[in-house]
Amino acid sequence: MINVTNDGWFGETTGPYQHFHQARVRAVEEGAPLVRAANNGISGVVDPFGRVLVSLASMSVARSTAPCRKPCRYPYARFGDWLLAAILALFAVLAAGLRKKAVNQSLEVNLSRKRSVIDALRPCTYEVQSLCLWNCWLYE
Known part of the structure; x- marks a missing residue:
């Protein structure tokens, strides 16, 4: 899954962190890896089990790579x-x-x-x- 977001309107609050954690929940729910790119929020890569493989801080410019595992499809994601x-x-x-x-x-x-x-x-x-x-x- 890919999650492109604009968390700029949150500023320096807890909003970007909440959005990142909600995206982690979606990765676990679907059993798929998640790549999240945020212009002003937290960017990162999450595996299908919700573990954060790479996390880039909010309001920073950086580039990173991470291995992505094959998705494990849960029943709801399949059917x-x-x-x-x-x-x-x-x-x-x-x-x-x-x-x-x-x-x-x-x-x-x-x-x-x-x-x-x-x-x-x-x-x-x-x-x-x-x-x-x-x-x-x-x-x-």
Whole structure:
């Protein structure tokens, strides 16, 4: 990665140092070496692990060389937002499967409750019917 910047508007504050450290974080995040050139800020070379190989002071004129290693590509650097989309799709499928299972279990519980209520009422129905028949036979 190459980062060309103008940190001149910061002056002699902590701004150029913060920008340099943020650039180091980007190098680690992408797993790529970083060459940073600043007209009034901190210039330098950072390896893919965030180690500063060369650093040139702010407000100085200098030239330097440094070896750059091959980038080690992290999953996000390789796949980008597709990796996040795949993970979200996987969770959506799992959630839909769990919801379907819960709905099926709920239906089975409701069905078994209805059966138990019907089974509990059946003997009473038979007894009431038999009593009615008995009473009707007595009064005829």
